[in-house]
Amino acid sequence: MTVTSDPGDRGHLAARARLLADPGPARTGRERRAALARLTDDWLTGLYRAAGAPAGTALVAVGGYGRGALSPRSDLDVLLLHDGPLAAEVAERIWYPVWDSGVALDHAVRTPDGARKVAAADLRAGLGLLDARHLAGDARLTADLRTRVLADWRAAAPDRLPELRALGRARAERHGELSFLLEPDLKEARGGLRDLVALDAVAASWLADAPRDGLDAAATTLADVRDALHLTTGRATDRLTLQDQDQVAERLGLPDADALLRQVYRAARTVAYASDVTWRAVDRVLAARTRRGRPFRMTRRAAPAERRPLAEGVVEQDGEAVLARAARPAADPVLPLRAAAAAAQAGLPVGHATVRRLAAETGPLPVPWPDEARDRLVGLLGAGEACLPVWEALDAEGLIGRLLPDWEQVRCRPQRNAVHRWTVDRHLIETAVRAAALTRRTGRPDLLLVAALLHDLGKGRPGDHSETGELIVRELAVRMGFDKPDTDTLALLVRHHLTLVDTATRRDPDDPATADLIAGIVGNRTHLELLHALTEADATATGPAAWSAWRASLVDQLVARTAARLTGSPPAAGGGPGDDAPGADGPTVEQERLAVEAARTGGPALALRAELAADGTESVGVELTLAVPDRPGLLGTVAGVLALHRLTVRKAGLRELDPVGTGPVLLLGWTVAAEYGDVPEAARLRADLRRALDGSLDVTRRLAERDAAAPRRPGIRTPPPVVAVAPGTASRSATVLEVRAHDAPGLLHRIGRALDTAGVRVRTAHVSTLGAEAVDAFYLTAEDGRPLAPERAQQVARAVQDALGTG
Template sequence: MHSEADGGPHRQPGLRDLRLRLASAQGLATPGAGSVLRTATTDRTLTFLRSLWDAATEGHAQPIHVGSGVALACTGSLARGDGGPLSDLDLVLLHDGRALAAGDLAELADRLWYPLWDSGVGLDHSVRSPAQCRQVASGDLAVAAAMLDLSPVAGDETLVSAVSKQLAEDWRAQSRKRLPELADSLTERHSSAGDLSQSLQPDLKEARGGLRDMVVLQALTRSWLADRPHGAPDRAYAQLLDVRDALHVVTGRSRSILAREDQQPVAELLGLEDVDELLTVVSRSARVVHRALHTTLRSALQSQQARVRRIGPRRPQLAPLGHGLYLHDGEVVLGRGSDLTDPLLVLRAAVAAAERQIPLGPATVANLAARGAGLPVPWPAAARELLVQLLGSGEGLLEVWEALDQAGVVDGWLPAWAAVRSRPQRNGIHRHTVDRHLLETVLHASRVGDPPARHDLLLVAALLHDIGKVRGAGDHSVAGEPIALAAVQRLGFPAGDAAVVARLVREHLTLITLATTRDPTDPATLAAAADAVDGRPELVDLLAALTEADARAVGSKAWTPWRATLLHSLTGHLRAALGRGHDRPAEHVGTDVG
């Protein structure tokens, strides 16, 4: 370890402090500032490391003369140029096994690592020969992916380039065999770290849609098994990096968990309006990154399966689904006979995919979004029927809706959707953002054991019941009523049906509130419940089903056996009262609790 007499680099300002001061001076609120900061941080870090190398070799009191065959290299965020102010350094001291004696190699490593530890940065270090690099990469998938970014810092650049080239060749040669392992590792990590787009205290690095997923996406493309989408995923990744960098500055630590207590100062540092806007940015970015990885991995797996099946004819096997749609490689795709001037085509494609619980092909989504005919307003009856069919399709709805939503199709259907997309719900009982909760409610509404006569209205009301959870809204049920009414009118529902959906949206909390706070046999309770359903027995079934679907979508804290019993008791008494011609007061009862 260096002493003051050594003249070692620890007499300079610590690297940690240098990087933090740079981030504080740069600022992150200006568009593009994050990218500029990361470039400057990379350059400053590499300059520091090269100075350290010089001091550890020729500049030391006992120099170690290093020629060819020894180099300092980096992997990870430093090699990619996207490190944050306090990101750890991943360094490798490479050697060819001949250039330095073992003792000199160990001494050189000490002269490099100790000053870095003293400087306050996190350090992951190793000393390896080319053969050892290949060996560890062959046994550890995460290391193999990280080593693809191996880049020279100082010393013999030719050695680093040769090792990097060999590791890339090994990755491509082994990628087909290792692809299932990669898919399994993603599933395991996402299960452990959660979904970044749906978390109130997200793990920016490890969660689904996080920074680690972008690294895997880049590694996948370097396998030559599949190309990846560009543009939107790169912008989303940059936004997540900005949030991570702000988190480093705010906490003074190399953190990736965006804890509640750090969210307000992070939002302020990024120039965002509030925590809700911050979490919305994180959620939307994570969704884009995840979809890019998901579609690229699926494409790579398809490529692998095609290679295995490459016996006999190589022409694509297309199973017709009607209307110019085909089933190909587990996806619904456009083919010959598809008519992009048909405004119903996107709905037909969505239904075909969702009912089979398979995805729409990425190129098909892009074509439908960019070139497909828009629906007339109000929608024709055939379009409404297809939408209801899509909403009732079950689990396949989620992936199909996500694909269409990211492509901009959903905004064309429901302009109000943009205001709730990725909107966080800072309420402990909620598991999902507003838009995802709406879809989860639709799924539960589609599974009701004894569906009401107008199941179509139930599904549409489930899709819109929280559409009033927008910025600045007070009681979201009241705020949502006119928004829902405008939406169903746009969808072409008759005036009476539109009024029913709007009422269901306004009153979707009324029954559960009355059931859990009032005596179900009290005439005043029954009068309030009767007012919620406009005195119409057929609306009791719809509102009760929506109430249950909403609560089930929230989670086990919102739908318990106790709450179910209370709701069923109230609706039983309400049906009996309405059957006797119960008089209703004009007063509206409801509360904003769900």
């Protein structure tokens, strides 16, 4: 059959061309898409009438056209619906003029029952029918189909939504993340237009809805860019290629292609975050339905979800970290970081409502930051991969920008270099994730993680980003409360984060001057260890082309030669133990009093008091001073009692005294903090210590029972513990055992038990918890008070390693 175009078709094409060529504000963006849809509606309605369609038929727009918004090169998705016999010629009289016009057409002719069967069998077709919109003919036929399709969708939602989510994940695997690609697919990549359709489909199921703040604006941005891309290329393409970006930016009135990409990235992140929140809500609803073991009923009242404490003011509920009922964000500026760190360390996301409330109610952190805020930031970064969704949630609500004033300058900033996989801001957090796996290589994991997060902040300002970044990090480190030595270390790491790899690949590694150059820059072994780990984290976070076995070997060789040059140089502050590190100062009056009391009574003497910040205004923990007559198993027992009371040891020192000449007394000076709630009273701690020491309280068994009863959380992957015997130069009178591990309840108890079982004496100890990482040094002697023999020292190290497992 031949159907020729008539003047009406040519009139439509002329009107369409005028609409797309009109640069006026009423003919751009959303307005133009709506106007183009109305123009097309009128055209197709005319074709339907001219075709002589009989009663009992309807012309229906579906898919994107059904939503009433057409991009310049969008397909027309149209369904000819009929409930009785229909001659093929009727449909052809409608389709042929569209084909002749050159406009892409996706069409179908179906009965209502046939359309419903296709929707049930084909998810994509079903999604298109959710947006069915009447164009011409029998409106009741369209309305009935739409009603039945929506009812079918809601009834089948528990089965169809997982299928829809799987499609989205498959698209993300094929097309990547729209937020980070230099040549993104605006429709198919994660965070693109397809995900917006999926969110609408979830909303239509009535099981969940997306957070709507910013979502409409993000959808408009992506659609506007797609329109400009269609008009620039003259093709129905969704890939924003490099050669088209400048023209697309100009058409949208943007200064350059980078500004265009930043707009696209911001919109895509809004969509991706809304998708994450929505799918978690769907998972909760479906999980609840599975637990009940009965068909889902929208009106059924669910039982209150169990809430389990994670940290002060933070609980776990329905697989998310949320605020406790007693939490008061307005009075607790550290709460966002505490909630984020607790969530990441537990391998949980932060609830959307929680993040929104934190953003709305929490005030700014004081400057300098409280110690807890810095500690919680390190704990968040140290969670590795589990940090990413938590960080994205905080970033989506603007909380990261409040913490780090320069963050907005690098947020969504593209890196036009094929080596880089990520935008600047995502590269920074990815570097911190990689650094979290390298924390066992340095005694200052906190500085490594913070330097990883900040090392490229200079890319948000003009000039050499390493030099600019050094200035930024000096200001920021002071704001965050780091002291001057640590601030200098962070500034050095940021200034020279490219120095190792540049020197290793461009200078002669065998020339002594090369190692001398690096030694002059770093100054000590601690800085060298930190710079080495930061270099590897930065390169592996950049992309596969930035790091290879060859580059790694060159850097390793340079570091080894530099370390040899630095042998004998004094350790940096916090860089490692020495003979005078723990307990160099004499005991205080209070410590002497407790030691005398313990020696005379034969039992534990204990005191608790708040430990204040340097300015004397802020409590940063509780100082626990304990004196106990020396006896086997003491360290593990005391640590176990603290773990039973859910006290976290932030720092600790241990040493021997003989205050009255009757025998040694162990003096423990520890700073502890409650995981949540209040620190128990001294009398209660003393009573449990007495019971543990006389054997009436089995600490190990009680801890094991509590762990067995605790709910199993997904947890996070952490680097395995490292237990090593320090070089003989670390101490002249003891063997120094260094332990680096991820902090966990009962960690010090397990170490103490292993040392007690090994039959060695702990003369002194230096325990630090930096974020979520434990960096400990134990000064050990044999029963005769001498250092351990080398073979014996290695046996003890293996025993402690076995007690800690693999992390």
